[in-house]
Structures are given as C-alpha cells and as structure tokens.
C-alpha cells in the first residue's frame with residue numbers, strides 16, 4: 001500500500017543542541033535504512049520549511065503506524081497521511 005505522508009518537524013527551542021543533533025542523526029540512519037529496504041520510497045524536503053513529503057510503501061495502515069511511531073523525531077512531528085491508489089489514467093505502474 002502506498003501512502004503520501006507529510007511530516008512537519010517542530011523541535012522545542014529549549015532542546016539542547018546536542019540532543020537535537022543526536023535525534024537528527026538517529027532519524028537519518030533509520031530513514032536511510034528504510035529507503036534502502038524499499039519501504040520509504042521517496043523523501044523530499046519542502047523548500048523553505050523543516051518539513052518533508054514522503055511516499056511509503058508498506059503492507060498495511062498498521063505497518064505505517066508502527067513505522068512512523070518508531071521514528072526518533074516522531075514526538076516532535078505533525079504528520080498528515082493520504083492513502084494512495086492507482087489512478088485509472090496513470091501510464092505508470094505502482095513500482096515506477
């Protein structure tokens with residue numbers, strides 16, 4: 001199942017910089033592992049914002065929930081999810 005996910009990150013201004021850097025480092029490691037594994041299909045920065053648009057390819061809504069809540073930055077994110085299905089006019093298959 002494909003999902004379009006928008007994540008807006010809001011780290012508390014009072015968070016110590018070392019803690020923020022460690023969270024970002026562990027988030028990056030996990031995000032890159034999930035991209036290599038194929039579950040995190042696209043990751044795009046929204047220009048000018050500490051936010052991203054991502055496409056996830058996972059087994060189920062429960063799997064998406066488990067993945068998103070495992071992200072180190074999850075407690076500091078606002079997340080919007082749009083489930084995707086095939087458009088009848090699309091010339092691509094869902095693997096493209």
Ligand SMILES: O=C(O)C[C@H]1C=CC(=O)O1
Pocket residue numbers: 007009027028029031043050051052073
């Ligand atoms: O920077 C972000 O958009 C938040 C998050 C998503 C992937 C990652 O490495 O950090």
